Amino acid sequence: MKKPTYIGVIGAGSIGCWLGGRLKAAGHEVAILREEERIKAPHENLVIKEGEEEERVQVPVLSALDPKPDILLVAVKAMFLPDVAPLIAANMSEETLVLPLQNGVPYWFMKDETIVDVDPVGSVRTAIPRDQTIGTVVHAAVSRQGDWINVKKADTLLLGEVDGGTSERVAALTALFRDAGVPSEEDEDIRRAIWYKIWGNLTMNPLSALTRETMDRLLADEQLLVLVRGAMEELREVGAAIGCPIEQSVDDRLDVARTLGVFKTSMLQDLEAGRPLEWKALVAAPRAIAKSKGIDTPFIDSILGLIRLLDRSLA
Numbered sequence: 001m002k003k004p005t006y007i008g009v010i011g012a013g014s015i016g017c018w019l020g021g022r023l024k025a026a027g028h029e030v031a032i033l034r035e036e037e038r039i040k041a042p043h044e045n046l047v048i049k050e051g052e053e054e055e056r057v058q059v060p061v062l063s064a065l066d067p068k069p070d071i072l073l074v075a076v077k078a079m080f081l082p083d084v085a086p087l088i089a090a091n092m093s094e095e096t097l098v099l100p101l102q103n104g105v106p107y108w109f110m111k112d113e114t115i116v117d118v119d120p121v122g123s124v125r126t127a128i129p130r131d132q133t134i135g136t137v138v139h140a141a142v143s144r145q146g147d148w149i150n151v152k153k154a155d156t157l158l159l160g161e162v163d164g165g166t167s168e169r170v171a172a173l174t175a176l177f178r179d180a181g182v183p184s185e186e187d188e189d190i191r192r193a194i195w196y197k198i199w200g201n202l203t204m205n206p207l208s209a210l211t212r213e214t215m216d217r218l219l220a221d222e223q224l225l226v227l228v229r230g231a232m233e234e235l236r237e238v239g240a241a242i243g244c245p246i247e248q249s250v251d252d253r254l255d256v257a258r259t260l261g262v263f264k265t266s267m268l269q270d271l272e273a274g275r276p277l278e279w280k281a282l283v284a285a286p287r288a289i290a291k292s293k294g295i296d297t298p299f300i301d302s303i304l305g306l307i308r309l310l311d312r313s314l315a
């Protein structure tokens with residue numbers, strides 16, 4: 001990929017500002033893209049804090065990109081994708097690569113089917129051509145407070161072709177992020193990597209919001225872990241049925257989650273900020289896939305019922 005690259009960021013929250021900010025600091029041209037009526041200032045002045053290191057970057061905020069960007073990072077919560085679909089479509093050329101960075105089941109997960117929990121009328125998959133979409137998994141824990149982007153953990157940004165395998169363009173993107181200080185790897189089977197990430201997000205995110213607990217305290221409660229383990233085993237069964245097997249043990253996965261320590265999941269951050277919760281992509285969509293395979297998921301059903309009602313109570 002040529003350098004500097006022109007990169008647009010839709011969704012200037014924790015993940016969008018972390019990735020966009022790092023790319024800007026590495027010398028690329030980066031702009032945050034918002035609808036005209038949502039622009040409050042011509043620039044975002046960001047401070048990316050990771051460990052002891054603080055990196056300051058200024059990123060312009062625009063309502064249209066000209067020329068069209070080489071890359072569009074889409075980092076809104078999954079339920080806002082239909083809202084930003086027109087903005088994405090209006091700001092991409094036939095060469096633009098789109099990286100949806102959401103947790104949960106992505107709108108492109110099934111090749112020939114619309115996933116109604118994330119793309120109710122199919123407008124997202126219509127707006128973003130499949131052959132210009134790169135699959136991603138964000139293994140990181142980031143929060144935004146004002147101008148501060150706090151990177152608690154930056155494990156790996158996984159990138160892969162949505163229909164499997166990697167490619168020259170995936171290799172180039174991976175190098176781009178890595179050179180900008182974002183640990184990044186090519187992934188041969190991004191759908192499987194996505195299912196594996198859902199293993200954590202379907203359980204931790206809703207339960208952290210429901211209990212208002214940080215990861216350390218959540219994962220220390222043996223009774224709550226009955227629900228977590230049950231849902232994870234159900235997801236394993238569904239994964240095996242859709243070509244996304246999970247081989248790790250539940251306890252090994254929980255140990256990885258424990259390394260986050262005192263961290264509020266993105267869903268708990270939303271709850272505390274009075275924002276809507278991202279439960280459809282994280283819980284309803286995996287459950288719908290389970291149902292389509294005839295797999296019963298009583299533990300997942302329980303989490304779905306609880307988080308749906310919590311979200312409704314906030315409306």
Ligand SMILES: NC(=O)C1=CN([C@@H]2O[C@H](COP(=O)(O)OP(=O)(O)OC[C@H]3O[C@@H](n4cnc5c(N)ncnc54)[C@H](OP(=O)(O)O)[C@@H]3O)[C@@H](O)[C@H]2O)C=CC1
Nearest residue numbers: 011012013014015075076080083102103138140141142266
């Ligand atoms: N935070 C984390 O640690 C992790 C998050 N993820 C996933 O990454 C995705 C993004 O999460 P996160 O960064 O935490 O979310 P945030 O809520 O921090 O950021 C999302 C941003 O979306 C923007 N937005 C909302 N509606 C619109 C709209 N209509 N038009 C344009 N922008 C809009 C807002 O930015 P603006 O200021 O532009 O309005 C908001 O700041 C989620 O799917 C999450 O699950 C994955 C791994 C870790």
Ligand SMILES: CC(C)(CO)C(=O)C(=O)O
Nearest residue numbers: 103140141200265266267
């Ligand atoms: C919990 C975490 C950081 C990693 O599983 C995450 O993905 C989120 O907060 O949405």
